[in-house]
Amino acid sequence: MRVAILIVFFTGLLIIGSSTSVFGAQLEAKLLPDAESAKIKMTFQRNIFIDYQNGGDLANELKTKTWKVSVQADSSNPAVQDLINKLNQKIKNDGSSAQITDLGVEYSAELIGRETNTSIDYKIVLTPTLSHYNIRKYSPNNPSLVDMGWRGLSVIVPITIDGVEINMPISVLKSKEPVTYEIIAGTEGESLLSKNIMNADGIRDQPLGNWHDLFDPTGINVDASTFGLDKSISGFVVHSFTMGESSIREGRQVEKEFVVTFTKDTEYTIRVTEGADSANVAVIGFAAIDNLAGTEVLGVTPTAPKDYGETTGGGFPIMIIYGMAAMAGIGAIAVLIFSSRKLKAEEGQGQRGIDPSQLQSYATSASSGGYQTVRGEAQLKGDQSYEQTRSVYEQEKKEEPASKSSTKGSMPKGWKPS
Secondary structure (H helix, E strand, O other): OHHHHHHHHHHHHHHOOOOOOOOOOEEEEEEOOOOOEEEEEEEEEEEEEEEOOOOOHHHHHHOOOEEEEEEEEOOOOHHHHHHHHHHHHHHHHOOOOOEEEEEEEEEEEEEEEOOOEEEEEEEEEEEEEEEOOEEEOOEOOEOEEEEOOOOOOOOOOOOEEOOEEOOOHHHHHHHHOHHHHHHHOOOHHHHHOOOOOOOOHHHHHOOHHHOEEEEEOOOOOOOHHHHOOOHHHOOOOEEEEEEOOOEOOOEOOOOEEEEEEEEOOOEEEEEEEEOOOEEEEEEEOEEEEEEEOOEEEEEEEOOOOOOOOOOOOOOHHHHHHHHHHHHHHHHHHHHHHHHHHHHHHHOOOOOOOOOHHHEEEEEOOEOOOOOEOOOEEEEEOOOOOHHHOOOHHHOOOOOOOOOOOOOOOOOOOOOOOO
C-alpha cells in the first residue's frame, strides 16, 4: 500500500502543476526589447467529429458532402478593426500596457463527410503587430523592461468578417448546413460547438517561471536575417522561452478531447479535439523574469551577466538531477519494503534447501605412492553409496591384454626403421 501511495504521489507531480484553459493556442513571437513594435503570430486550431454509427438523419445529411469556407482580411476591413479593439480591451483587462496596432486574419473551415462520421477542421491565424510592449528602454545602469502580460489573446464573442462568423464552430454549420444545425440545436452538442475558438488564456495563465528558457551566449549574427536585423546586434544573446512540453513544472501536456452524446431520431456523438497550448517567445538579449504591479515582465540586457555560467535553461538541469534523485530514492524505498515483506512472509517456514546436519564427508582421492590426500566431498546421508555416484574421471584405466588370436608380434623396444 505504501509503495502505491508513493507512486501515485510522484505521478501527481507530473500531472498536476498546470492549469490549462479549455481550448488551446500556439504563439510565436520574436521581440527586440527597444523596438517600437514586433510582428507576432497566434494560431488556433480545432477538430470536430460528428459520429453517426447508427445512421440517422445526420448521416443522410452529411456523409456525401465536402466543402471548405475561407476568409482573409487585414486592418482595412472594419470587422478586423473591431477585432483589434476587442483584443486590445482583453490585453488591457489582463493588466498589460501593450496594444495591437495592425492585424491580419486568416480563417478556414473544411467539412469532409464519411459513411460513419463527418469531420470539420477549423483554423484561425492572427498576425498582429504588437506595439508599446517596451516599458523602459535599456541604459547602462538599467535593463530594458518588456511587458509580457499580453499573451492571453482571447475573444469570447462572435466575430463576423465578410459575412462569415469565425469564432464559434456552430456558426458555419448554421449557415452551410441548416438541417444539420436544426438537429443539433438545443442539445449538449450545440453547447460544445458554441465554445470560442480564439482562446489563448492557457498561455497567459502558465507563469513564465514554468516555461523552459534557453539562451545562446555567442551572439546572433548568423540568425540576424531571421529577425530582420543587421550585424549591429552581433554579440547580443537570444533568450528563448517555450511552453507546451510535458515537465514537472508545466505538468503533463496532452491533446484535449471533449465528447458529448445526444439523442434525436437516433444516438449521435460529437467529439472535439485540440492540441495542448504551446508558445515560443524569443527575446534579443539576456532576459530575467520579474513582476511589475502584478504583470509579468522581462528585464533584458544586451549580454548575459559575467557570473552566469549556465548555457541551458536556467535551473532546469538542477530540477532534472533532483527528479532523478527522487526517483532513485523511491525505487530504493520500494525495494526495501518488498524485501521486508518477503522476509516476514518467510518467517516460521524453517530451513530451506539442504540441512547441513544431513551431510557427511567422503574421501575422494589418493595420491600415487599410497599417500592419502585431504581432498573430499560432502554427500547426503542415505542408502546410496558414494561409489555409485563417484566421478568417472577418478576410475583407474585398465590395460587391455593383447589378443591371443593375434599372429603378429611386436617390435623390440627402441627399434627404428633403417
